[in-house]
Amino acid sequence: MKNCRTRNYKTQMEAAKKGIVTPEMETVADKENMDISRLMELVACGQVAIPANINHKSLSPEGVGTGLKTKINVNLGVSGDCRDYTMEMQKVDMALKFGAEAIMDLSNYGKTNTFRRQLLEKSTAMIGTVPMYDAIGYLEKDLMEITPQDFMRVVRAHAEEGVDFMTIHAGINRRAVEAFRRSGRKMNIVSRGGSLLFAWMEMTGNENPFFEFYDDVLEILREYDVTISLGDALRPGCISDSTDAGQIGELIELGHLTKRAWEKDVQVIVEGPGHMALNEIAANMALQKRLCHNAPFYVLGPLVTDIAPGYDHITSAIGGAIAAASGADFLCYVTPAEHLRLPDINDVREGIVASKIAAHAADIAKGIPNARDIDDRMAEARNDVDWDRMFDLAIDGEKARDYFESMPPEDKHTCSMCGKMCAMRTTKMILEGKKVELYAAQ
Structure with missing residues (x-):
């Protein structure tokens, strides 16, 4: 060594x-x-990726994959309907405050490179992008006018700026499209990048440029040590479409592309579903690991029901916890605003916390060394009714303190729900040989 x-x-x-x-x-x-x-x-062997672009100088590196703690990603970025970069930078601050290991800039309007450079200068978290989103604004061309060489220019620009990992939808080739067409989905293609590539392929009659010129993509990524995050363009957008021929057909292609990247010494993360019923999640994680040779797996959710708009951070956290406990390595957060609008700063906070809970719960379940230590310390603090220590240990200590102080108890060694009937207080007094008197205390 x-x-x-x-x-x-x-x-x-x-x-x-x-x-x-x-x-x-x-x-x-x-x-x-x-x-x-x-x-x-x-x-x-590719089971762990360390996304670390040589030009991202502020990065505190993280590993994603086998035997490591489950990592979370925070999506942000401007759109044509919401162009407030100041608010997006506040979201960055929120993500860093709560310890998100990755931030993806999904900006899809105008010249985004100024914001991205500021993000890279500031962020200790790894930064990801989807060059397909940025292509139209960066190139100032309509979709049909963009050439394969144009797409490569955008990939190179993001790599030069310092992006640590890029979502590249290389798996939606003509074979995968045929499987998608046969599947008869309720929701067709719900991936933004995937739908744009599908449209480009259909309008031009050409093969997916990221598939056709995959070796060129890998050469660019290798030059700057950018990890390729193989995008799941055909991920299911509702539970009815999960585990269908389109999704699995693309996954087979991603497994092949994974090996090709490793042959060029390019690190790989594979992206996965999506929306999926609870009983399908574990099998899908095992299938991905098998077909993609144990490459790190990055999942959006999965959301376990389709009927909870406004609460999809919860449906995602349920699915994410099961997915990570079953082998997924990297969770993309989902906010309460999912399917409804661009998230605001409060949505981002709720999404991050929900995803952190799911990741931590999964780490305990799969026996990550020392994962449960903080839970044991919380149990001790609760037994001692030590509120300050509880708040320090909590994932969101500020919210916990706000709740406690909004309705303070008469006795600081209890809370306003149980008061003198606090189980911790009662048991401790008896074990210390003291008498518990409740009626007199009313």
Whole structure:
């Protein structure tokens, strides 16, 4: 094993294959309390990705994949109907405050590179983008006028700016489209990038440029050590469409593209559903791991029911917890505004917390070392009725404190729900040999 401070490798995967310990590997091993040799083995075989663009100088690297804590991603960015970059930067602050490991800039209006550069300068979290979203604004061309070379220009621009991972919808090729057409879906294509590529393919009569020129994409990503996040253009948009021929057909293509990327030493994350009934989630996680050779799996939800607009952070957290406990490595948050509008700062907070809860619950379930330690400390604080310690340990301590202080109890060693009948108080007094007198205390 070599420890190398001069970079004689292109990507984290290449370094791992050569037995070189990178500074990014050292950081991740320390965060995960994992032996560096074991981490390097997982990076070398593709089961762990460390997205770390050579130009993202403020990054605090994170690992995504086998044996590591479940990571969460926060989506943000401007749209044509909401162009307030100041609010988007407030969302960035919120994401960093709550410890989100990744932020995806999904801006799809105007010249987005100024915001993205500010984001990269500020963010210690890894940054992801979807170049397909940015193509029309960046190139100032309508969809049908964009050439495959134009798409490559956008990919290179994002890589040069410092983006750590990019969603590339390379799997929606002509074979996958045929399977989609046969499936007879209720909701067709719900991926924004996937629908744009499908439209481009149909209007031009050409193959998906990200599939046809996949080697060119990989060369760009390898140059800057950008991780490819293979987008699921045919993910289900309702539970009726889950696990259909379109979704699985594309997943087979993504497995093939995963191996091709690894051959070029480009790290891979594979994206997954979507909307899916509870009883299908575990099987889908196992299927992805099998078809995509245990590459890290990144899921949006899955949302386990379609009838909860305004509460989809909850439907997503339910599905996300099951997915991560069953093998998913990376959860994309969903806010209460999903399916309704661009989320505001409060929506972002609710989405982050729900996703953090799901990720942490899954880490406990799959036995991530030390994951349960903080829960044990919370149990001790509750037993001692130590409110300040409880608030410090809580995922959202500010909200917990606000709730407690909004209706304060007479006795600080209780809360306003139980008062003198607090079970902790009663049991502790009896164990200490004291008498419990409730009526006199009323």
